Amino acid sequence: MSKVFTALSVSVDGYITGRDPGPGRGLGDGGTLFDWYGRPDNAAYFQRLSDRVGAIVTGRTTYDDCEGFGGNGPHPTAPMVVVSHRPPPPEYAGSDRQIFAGDIGEAIEQARALAGRKDVGIQGGVTLSAALDAGLVDEVILHQVPVLLGAGRPFFAELAQQVRLGFIEALPADGVTHLRYEVLR
Numbered sequence: 001m002s003k004v005f006t007a008l009s010v011s012v013d014g015y016i017t018g019r020d021p022g023p024g025r026g027l028g029d030g031g032t033l034f035d036w037y038g039r040p041d042n043a044a045y046f047q048r049l050s051d052r053v054g055a056i057v058t059g060r061t062t063y064d065d066c067e068g069f070g071g072n073g074p075h076p077t078a079p080m081v082v083v084s085h086r087p088p089p090p091e092y093a094g095s096d097r098q099i100f101a102g103d104i105g106e107a108i109e110q111a112r113a114l115a116g117r118k119d120v121g122i123q124g125g126v127t128l129s130a131a132l133d134a135g136l137v138d139e140v141i142l143h144q145v146p147v148l149l150g151a152g153r154p155f156f157a158e159l160a161q162q163v164r165l166g167f168i169e170a171l172p173a174d175g176v177t178h179l180r181y182e183v184l185r
Contacts, residue, residue, distance in 0.1 A: 005139035006122045009033040015152035036176035054118025055111035059127035060084035071095040081107045104130040129157035142179040
């Protein structure tokens with residue numbers, strides 16, 4: 001069975017966006033969180049993660065901040081399931097790359113069906129926290145960037161209960177340290 005995981009860039013002080021994220025501003029002033037993507041020694045690691053993904057689950061806030069991903073998604077080929085109680089914007093209502101689900105359980109179920117044998121990726125702190133609370137996440141990967149942003153959206157929203165993680169690996173690289181954990185049940 002496929003895994004459900006998250007792999008997000010995060011500042012040392014725990015933010016996944018900078019200040020003032022939103023439509024037209026993307027993820028705010030936290031752009032430095034993504035500088036490591038284009039560095040040669042990170043390419044193979046990033047590609048291995050990208051190759052795992054068969055579908056993405058994202059929250060409506062991330063979706064809106066990224067202006068609906070232009071009707072596509074953050075991954076070049078994987079479809080995206082958006083957790084939202086609101087319908088898609090009219091300009092993207094017919095997109096075959098975007099599906100809307102009313103809650104996290106439905107979103108993960110739809111994403112698993114779309115992913116086939118590949119894994120499901122989750123993006124967005126609130127969406128990830130809801131999936132953790134529902135016991136639906138298998139792995140947490142933090143791409144920790146050596147910067148203190150001081151404000152922004154935190155990696156995790158408030159969790160209903162403690163979630164224990166088991167260490168898998170730490171891989172220091174150019175401009176980032178990749179930290180990988182399994183969710184213990």
